[in-house]
Every structure is written in structure tokens, then in C-alpha cells.
Amino acid sequence: MATRSASASSTKAIIILIIVGLLVFTLPTVLVLIAGMIPSFIAYATDRRREKYKTLSVGCMNFLGLLPLLTMLWTKDHSFDMAFSLFADPFSWLMVLGAAAAGWTIFLIAPSVVAMFLSARIELSVDRLKRRQNKLIEEWGDGVSGNNDTRPNNDAVD
Amino acid sequence: MAPVILKELFEIDDSVPLAGYDSPSGKTYACKNLGEPQGDLMAMICEPGIPMRMDQITALDGFPGTGLVKCIDSGVVNWASSGRRQPVLVFEKPAGSRVFETMESVITPLTDDQIISGFLTPAVATLREFATRGLTHRNIRPSNLFYSDDSARLIMLGECVSAPPGYNQPLIFESLECGLAVEIGRGVGTPADDLFALGVTLLSLLIGRNPVSKIEDPYSFMLNRINTGSYANIVGNHRIQMNMMELLRGLLTDDLAERWPLADVQLWVSGRRLTPKQVKLPAKAARPIPIGGFEHENVRSAAHGLSLNWPIAGDVIRGQDFDTWIRRSLNDEVILNNLNKAAGTAQAIQSSPRADDSRLVAKVVMALDPSGPIRHKGFASHIDGIGPTLAVVFQDDILRKQVEDLITSGILKQWLALQGRVKTELMNIYGTLEKIQPMVALPGPGFGIERCLYELNPYGHCISPMIEHLYITQTSELIPALEAVAHDQNLPPMPIDRHIAAFLAAHSEHIDERILRPLTHKDNRPADEALKVMRILARVQSVYSNGPAPNLCLWLKDLTQPAVDAFKNIRLREQIERQVVQASETGFIVALMRILDDNKVIDLDKENYRKAQQEYKQCSAQIHRMDIGLEQKENLAGELGEQVAAVISGVIGSIGATVFVMLYLV
Numbered sequence: 001m002a003t004r005s006a007s008a009s010s011t012k013a014i015i016i017l018i019i020v021g022l023l024v025f026t027l028p029t030v031l032v033l034i035a036g037m038i039p040s041f042i043a044y045a046t047d048r049r050r051e052k053y054k055t056l057s058v059g060c061m062n063f064l065g066l067l068p069l070l071t072m073l074w075t076k077d078h079s080f081d082m083a084f085s086l087f088a089d090p091f092s093w094l095m096v097l098g099a100a101a102a103g104w105t106i107f108l109i110a111p112s113v114v115a116m117f118l119s120a121r122i123e124l125s126v127d128r129l130k131r132r133q134n135k136l137i138e139e140w141g142d143g144v145s146g147n148n149d150t151r152p153n154n155d156a157v158d
Numbered sequence: 159m160a161p162v163i164l165k166e167l168f169e170i171d172d173s174v175p176l177a178g179y180d181s182p183s184g185k186t187y188a189c190k191n192l193g194e195p196q197g198d199l200m201a202m203i204c205e206p207g208i209p210m211r212m213d214q215i216t217a218l219d220g221f222p223g224t225g226l227v228k229c230i231d232s233g234v235v236n237w238a239s240s241g242r243r244q245p246v247l248v249f250e251k252p253a254g255s256r257v258f259e260t261m262e263s264v265i266t267p268l269t270d271d272q273i274i275s276g277f278l279t280p281a282v283a284t285l286r287e288f289a290t291r292g293l294t295h296r297n298i299r300p301s302n303l304f305y306s307d308d309s310a311r312l313i314m315l316g317e318c319v320s321a322p323p324g325y326n327q328p329l330i331f332e333s334l335e336c337g338l339a340v341e342i343g344r345g346v347g348t349p350a351d352d353l354f355a356l357g358v359t360l361l362s363l364l365i366g367r368n369p370v371s372k373i374e375d376p377y378s379f380m381l382n383r384i385n386t387g388s389y390a391n392i393v394g395n396h397r398i399q400m401n402m403m404e405l406l407r408g409l410l411t412d413d414l415a416e417r418w419p420l421a422d423v424q425l426w427v428s429g430r431r432l433t434p435k436q437v438k439l440p441a442k443a444a445r446p447i448p449i450g451g452f453e454h455e456n457v458r459s460a461a462h463g464l465s466l467n468w469p470i471a472g473d474v475i476r477g478q479d480f481d482t483w484i485r486r487s488l489n490d491e492v493i494l495n496n497l498n499k500a501a502g503t504a505q506a507i508q509s510s511p512r513a514d515d516s517r518l519v520a521k522v523v524m525a526l527d528p529s530g531p532i533r534h535k536g537f538a539s540h541i542d543g544i545g546p547t548l549a550v551v552f553q554d555d556i557l558r559k560q561v562e563d564l565i566t567s568g569i570l571k572q573w574l575a576l577q578g579r580v581k582t583e584l585m586n587i588y589g590t591l592e593k594i595q596p597m598v599a600l601p602g603p604g605f606g607i608e609r610c611l612y613e614l615n616p617y618g619h620c621i622s623p624m625i626e627h628l629y630i631t632q633t634s635e636l637i638p639a640l641e642a643v644a645h646d647q648n649l650p651p652m653p654i655d656r657h658i659a660a661f662l663a664a665h666s667e668h669i670d671e672r673i674l675r676p677l678t679h680k681d682n683r684p685a686d687e688a689l690k691v692m693r694i695l696a697r698v699q700s701v702y703s704n705g706p707a708p709n710l711c712l713w714l715k716d717l718t719q720p721a722v723d724a725f726k727n728i729r730l731r732e733q734i735e736r737q738v739v740q741a742s743e744t745g746f747i748v749a750l751m752r753i754l755d756d757n758k759v760i761d762l763d764k765e766n767y768r769k770a771q772q773e774y775k776q777c778s779a780q781i782h783r784m785d786i787g788l789e790q791k792e793n794l795a796g797e798l799g800e801q802v803a804a805v806i807s808g809v810i811g812s813i814g815a816t817v818f819v820m821l822y823l824v
Contacts, residue, residue, distance in 0.1 A: 049800065051800075051801075051804075053800035053801055053803060053804040057800075057803040060804075060810065060812075061810065063811060064810070064814040064815060064818075067814075067815055067818055071818070106803045106806050106810075107800065107804075109803075110799040110800065110802045110803035111795045111798070111799025111800060111802075111803075112795070112799065114798045114799040114802050115791050115794075118787075118794060118795055118798070119788055122787055123788070125784055126784050126785070129784075133774055136770050136773060136777075139727060139770065140726050140767055140771075141726065141728055143726065144726075144771050145774055146774070146775070
């Protein structure tokens with residue numbers, strides 16, 4: 001037991017060292033990511049669900065808006081200067097925040113759309129069931145609904 | 159009025175009444191044969207309420223000679239003046255008139271020669287033929303004699319089939335055995351009873367009038383006859399020639415062993431003359447016994463007194479005085495044996511419970527006078543008179559109850575034990591009475607006292623208020639009769655009542671208890687009674703092939719409407735309604751029954767209805783659930799919407815990234 005626990009701890013330490021190493025070597029990218037993904041961090045901070053749907057919605061779109069900047073950073077010059085210059089361009093911010101806003105919009109509109117869809121589907125089902133009930137009444141009379149049958153029933157014969 | 163046709167053989171002219179040939183139970187009209195001429199005929203339209211002797215009509219078929227008014231045929235006709243169907247008897251019309259127009263008539267007394275050659279000779283021949291056939295006339299009296307020729311020389315006996323035996327006979331023409339019974343219950347009797355009536359008739363012809371024109375008190379008259387003999391009480395002070403006295407004493411003696419048989423009468427008619435013997439009187443007891451304030455000196459008198467004073471007779475019988483009288487004063491071994499057989503020992507009699515008094519009295523009376531009628535609770539009838547009595551008194555609650563009590567009393571076994579040789583016909587009636595005794599108490603249609611009525615009157619007509627006026631005597635006539643009833647506007651509640659059910663049960667071998675029993679029980683199925691009735695009528699119609707009865711079917715259709723309404727499936731109900739209408743138009747009840755009595759269809763309809771109800775309930779539950787879902791849609795849509803948003807964003811992000819990478823790489 002003690003051997004296995006020591007092994008797991010050493011694996012964790014190795015992974016952390018690798019990530020730290022990567023962060024050290026990709027600091028411009030980390031800078032762009034940290035600055036560009038701020039809307040996602042805000043979404044994460046305000047997301048109370050365990051499943052983090054809001055974070056996913058905003059994060060996916062936010063990352064899509066950030067992807068051209070990262071590409072430019074990686075393909076032109078992977079440096080702090082380049083990272084700062086990218087953020088100095090308002091168009092870059094427009095793209096990053098616009099994409100994040102689109103994620104917010106999807107997150108806000110989707111429940112209403114789903115609600116509309118659900119109520120339409122329920123109403124259709126209710127209509128179908130009511131039609132079936134009417135058909136049963138047509139076929140069997142009011143009695144089938146549990147109401148008293150109003151037809152005369154002269155069974156008292158001497 | 160148009161002539162009435164009987165069986166397409168006889169034409170009855172209801173505008174030509176023949177009043178001179180009427181009988182107390184029927185009026186006579188002119189009649190002619192539409193086929194071969196059969197001489198003068200007359201048709202007697204009989205009272206529907208009085209049973210005829212139908213078995214006697216058959217037994218008299220081919221009766222020889224001219225000594226009897228013979229019945230040629232019988233049937234039922236629509237009689238316009240009464241507005242109903244009535245039984246009719248077709249007789250050969252006597253050539254001459256009636257000898258005595260009524261029992262009160264006075265005629266010129268007949269001479270010895272006229273009586274011997276004109277009356278006794280043919281009468282003895284006729285009675286011999288009756289005896290040969292094992293029959294009795296039981297309707298011999300002056301007002302039922304006719305001249306059989308224009309010259310008024312030969313006298314013939316009148317008809318003997320329009321009423322039960324002895325029913326129309328005045329009391330003096332009945333022997334003690336028969337006269338002690340009620341008029342309708344006098345029974346077929348024996349040739350000795352005919353000879354007694356012949357003797358009184360002979361006396362009437364000799365003196366030219368009724369020898370006892372008025373009987374003030376029948377009880378006292380019969381008591382006097384018992385004590386002092388019928389001869390003394392009927393002949394009385396009338397002056398009779400010595401030669402006739404011998405014959406009259408021989409015929410009017412009350413002792414059956416002493417009464418002349420037919421052979422002795424024949425010898426007398428042929429010229430044998432003996433010294434007249436004194437009429438033998440019944441053996442007297444050493445001292446009389448008082449019953450109901452009257453002193454009785456012989457057993458028959460005591461039996462008569464006990465039977466008529468039956469409410470107090472139980473106390474009399476249980477008293478020590480009665481036992482002493484039987485054992486010491488009477489000193490008759492035969493009577494003692496009879497008492498032992500019928501009622502048991504003296505101790506058994508004395509310890510008999512008071513509640514059983516009526517049976518005890520009946521048994522003791524039976525033991526004292528075994529040849530007399532069966533007497534129970536004031537009612538007296540011979541065993542073969544019970545059926546006709548029930549037929550005549552059925553609408554009288556008190557008399558019907560008396561007959562019912564007699565049948566259920568269980569005293570008939572004792573009656574049989576006390577009889578010597580019993581005729582086959584009487585044994586058959588006894589067997590029927592034994593069979594029906596347990597049925598009297600059964601409450602359902604087809605049983606009860608109505609069943610007794612029809613079992614005991616195999617030729618009787620059905621007296622159901624519905625069809626009584628149609629006078630049906632055979633079960634094959636029932637469907638046409640009900641069809642005629644169904645043609646009227648005012649329909650009875652059901653086509654079968656207690657009378658019709660009992661009539662069918664008694665007269666048809668095809669309607670047995672299995673079919674009738676369900677009528678006793680009621681259940682909850684709609685129109686169940688009508689369906690049970692329909693099953694019975696369908697069977698009757700199919701067994702007797704009566705042809706279509708559309709009105710009856712329409713009637714049944716209306717009665718069974720609740721059964722149609724009971725079908726839950728509307729389309730099926732409409733289909734069955736159409737089928738029922740079509741079936742009722744055919745006039746065959748069985749067609750109706752096949753539709754309404756198909757349990758498979760009924761059960762399937764019920765099962766499907768149950769399933770439909772379940773399905774309706776399930777639909778309602780689902781709708782309810784969905785209504786709740788609709789109210790809570792914001793909650794549901796919230797989580798689902800966020801999921802959808804995440805998925806959409808993810809998808810757009812993935813597609814966008816892929817597109818971007820691809821565009822960049824290209």
C-alpha cells in the first residue's frame with residue numbers, strides 16, 4: 001500500500017514538473033490564454049451547476065474567438081511582444097469578447113427555445129390522447145369515461 | 159250471422175238454437191255435416207269453465223245402438239255471441255223430444271210396458287256396453303232422457319261428456335258414495351252408481367215427476383239417507399206397484415253388495431220376478447255417539463258427522479268416548495283394522511298433536527267410510543274428482559286452498575291402503591297426485607297449484623288471463639294464441655305467466671324443469687326475465703313448428719330491448735338492433751334468441767368495454783401528467799436548455815475550430 005501511494009505521488013510530481021516546464025516555455029501563449037479566456041473564467045465563477053453548462057457554452061465560443069490570436073502568435077512570433085501587440089488591437093478584443101458574448105447568448109436563449117419546443121410537444125401529445133378519448137366515447141358511449149350512462153336501461157321486467 | 163265451421167267438417171248455425179236439447183253445461187244449436195250426411199246433428203256450445211270428459215268421448219267411439227245420444231266430434235270454435243273461443247260437442251240429434259223438459263216438469267206417468275220395453279230394455283243394453291268398455295255414464299236423470307223416435311216409444315240416455323261425471327245430477331240421483339262429495343268431485347264412480355241413478359230415474363218415470371222435488375237441507379237429507387236408507391228417503395210415500403218395488407229396492411239399496419248388478423236388472427226385464435226383499439240398513443251401534451249435537455248410530459253417519467264438524471272432530475276422536483264407541487258399541491273388526499291402518503292405534507290417535515287434527519279427522523273418516531269420498535277440512539271429493547274440482551274452483555281462493563290442502567296433506571297414502579281393488583285409471587291419478595305433491599310448495603312459475611291444475615286435467619284448457627278466451631288445450635296451440643294476443647294494443651307484461659308455464663310443464667314433454675327452473679331465480683342481467691321467457695317460447699315454436707309469429711316476435715323484441723341496450727359498443731349495438739328488427743320480422747323466436755342469447759358476443763363486448771374504460775383512464779392519467787409537465791416546463795426547460803446550449807456551443811466551437819484549422823492549413 002505504501003509503495004503504491006509513493007508511486008502515485010511521484011507520478012503527480014512528474015506531471016506537475018512537465019506542465020510547469022511547458023508553461024515556462026510557452027509563457028506568451030499562457031498570457032494570451034489567461035487574458036483572452038477571462039469571460040470564461042467569469043462564467044465559471046458564476047456557474048452554480050455541478051455540470052458547468054454555462055462554462056462550457058461560454059468557454060467553447062470564447063476559445064473559438066481566441067483561436068485566431070493563438071494561431072497568429074504561434075505562426076508569426078511566439079513572444080511577449082507579439083502577445084501584447086495582439087491585445088493592443090481592439091479588433092482582437094472584439095473578436096474574443098464577441099465570441100464569448102455569442103456563447104452567453106446561446107446559453108441564455110436555449111432554455112426558452114427548449115421550453116417552446118417542449119410545450120409544443122406536450123400539447124401535441126395531449127391532443128392525440130384527447131382524440132383517442134373522444135374516439136372511445138364515440139365507440140362506447142359516455143359510460144366509458146366513468147360518467148353515468150344516460151341511455152335508458154329498462155331491465156326491470158316482471 | 160255467418161255459420162260457424164268446425165274442422166271444415168261441420169257447419170253450426172248459431173241462428174238456430176235448439177233449446178230443447180240444451181244441457182246445464184251447454185247450449186245446443188243446429189248443425190250439419192259438410193261431408194257425408196250423418197243424419198240430424200246438433201252442436202252443443204259448452205261452458206268453457208266446466209271441464210268436459212274428453213277421454214270419455216274417445217272411449218265411446220263407435221258406440222252401437224240408439225240408446226245413447228252419441229258424440230260425433232268435438233273441437234273449439236270462435237263463438238261470436240260470447241266474443242271468445244268455446245268448446246263445442248257435435249251430437250247425433252235424437253229424433254224425439256226430451257222426456258222431462260226440466261227436473262220440475264210433470265208428465266203422464268209411464269206404464270209398466272212403456273217403462274220395460276221403451277226405457278229399461280235399451281237402457282240396460284246401453285249400460286252393458288258402457289260396462290264392457292269399462293265406462294260409466296254418470297248423467298242419468300229424467301231431464302237427460304230423450305225419445306229416440308217420433309212416436310215417443312223408445313227412450314234413450316242423453317249425453318254424458320259435456321260435464322264431469324255426476325256434476326249436473328241432483329243429489330237424489332247420486333248414490334251415497336258419490337252424493338257425499340261436492341258436485342264437481344263426485345268422480346267417475348262405478349256401474350253401480352249408474353244403476354242407482356237408473357233406479358231413481360225409473361221412479362220418476364213411474365210417478366211422472368221428480369220424487370224429491372225440493373231438498374231443504376242437504377246435510378239432513380244425506381244423514382237421513384245414511385241412517386234410514388236411500389230407498390225410504392227417495393221413494394217415500396209414493397205409491398209403487400209391487401213388481402216395480404222389487405226392481406227399485408234392488409237398485410236403490412245403499413249396500414253395494416246388495417245392489418242389483420246389471421245382470422239382475424236384465425233378468426228382471428226379461429221377466430224374472432222375485433218377492434221384494436226389505437232394503438238392508440247399515441249396522442247400528444249399541445249406542446249412538448254425539449257429534450256436533452247429533453246422535454250418530456252407524457259408522458257412515460259418524461264419518462259424515464265428523465267430516466262436516468271437522469273443527470271439533472279432533473277432540474271427539476281423541477276422547478275416550480269415541481274409542482269406547484268404536485271398540486265396544488260398534489264392535490266391527492273391519493272398521494278397527496281400517497282405523498289401525500289409517501290413523502294408528504288408540505294411543506297414537508289420543509297422543510296426536512292438535513295441529514294435526516285435520517289430517518287425523520280425514521284419516522278416521524276414511525277408515526269409517528272407505529268407499530266414500532276423501533274428506534279433508536270440510537272439502538269432500540273422490541280421488542278422480544280432485545282435478546275437475548280444481549279446474550272449476552280455481553278462481554275461488556277458499557275452495558282452491560281446500561283442494562291444495564288436501565293434495566299436500568299426505569292422506570292419500572292412507573286412502574290407497576284402505577281401498578281393495580283400485581281401477582287403473584284411479585291408480586294413474588293417485589300416481590299423478592303423489593308426483594305433484596312436492597311441487598305445490600315450489601314458488602316458481604311452472605310449479606305450485608297451477609301445475610297441479612294442469613297435471614290433473616290433461617285435457618283442460620289453459621286459464622291464463624292472457625289466453626283463457628282462446629281456449630287452448632294443447633301446447634301446440636300456444637304460439638298461435640300468443641301471436642293473437644300480441645296483435646292487441648294492450649299487451650300483458652310478459653308472454654308467459656304462471657298458468658302458461660304450468661300448462662307447458664304439464665302438457666309438453668319438451669318443456670322440462672331444466673328450462674323452467676331459471677324462471678324461479680332472478681338475476682341482474684337486463685331483460686333477463688324476457689330472455690328466459692324467449693328461450694321457452696323459442697323451444698315451443700321450434701318443437702311444434704307453428705310457423706312464423708311476427709307480432710309475438712315484435713313483443714319479445716320490445717321486452718328484450720334492455721338486453722340490446724346492455725351492449726356497450728355503440729356500433730355493435732346498432733348492428734344488433736338492426737339484426738333484431740330483421741329477426742323479429744321473420745317471426746321466428748329462435749332467430750331472435752340466437753342474436754340476444756349469444757354469450758360469446760356479450761362477454762367479448764363486456765371485456766372490450768372494460769379494456770376501453772382502462773384505456774380511457776390511462777389517457778386521462780397521461781393528460782394529467784402532461785398538464786403538470788406543462789405547468790413545470792420552465793423548470794424542465796431550464797436544465798435541458800442549458801444542456802442544449804452547452805452542446806450547441808460545443809458543436810459550433812468544434813466545427814469552427816476545425817474549419818479554422820483547415821482554412822489555415824490550406
